[in-house]
Amino acid sequence: MNLKLELQTLNDKLDKFRRKLAAAEARGDATIVLQFKKEVATVTKRIASIKGQQTREFSKEGVALKALGFKRVLTKAEQADMGKLNKSVKGLVVVHPLTALGREMGIKDVTGFAPAKF
DSSP states (O other): OOHHHHHHHHHHHHHHHHHHHHHHHHHTOHHHHHHHHHHHHHHHHHHHHHHHHHHHHHHHHHHHHHTSSEEEEOOHHHHHTHHHHHHHSTTOEEEOTTSHHHHHHTOOSOEEEESSOO
8 A cells, every 4th residue: 555545544533532532521432532542542552653754765866866976956937848858857856845755855946856967
């Protein structure tokens, strides 16, 4: 399963368990409260694990991109015509600073990574 999709489903489950826990606490049902507290703890632990796994993947991908031979910030004209740029440069990878990979790499501008100078 895709990590992003799994994370989303786990967050949905966590929300559902928290709502059921609040309802059980309002009723005063001690056994159900205990059960949902355990469920919330296990789902929270799994969410933390998946977030760590995502961070490792983005870090690994960032290292691979930085290992490419050439990188530079893309101009506004190049960003406007990405199709032409991708056709002219073999192996170009564009990273936007607002994506998870861009935040992980710490870039400030739209940057292109390629094996050769472009």
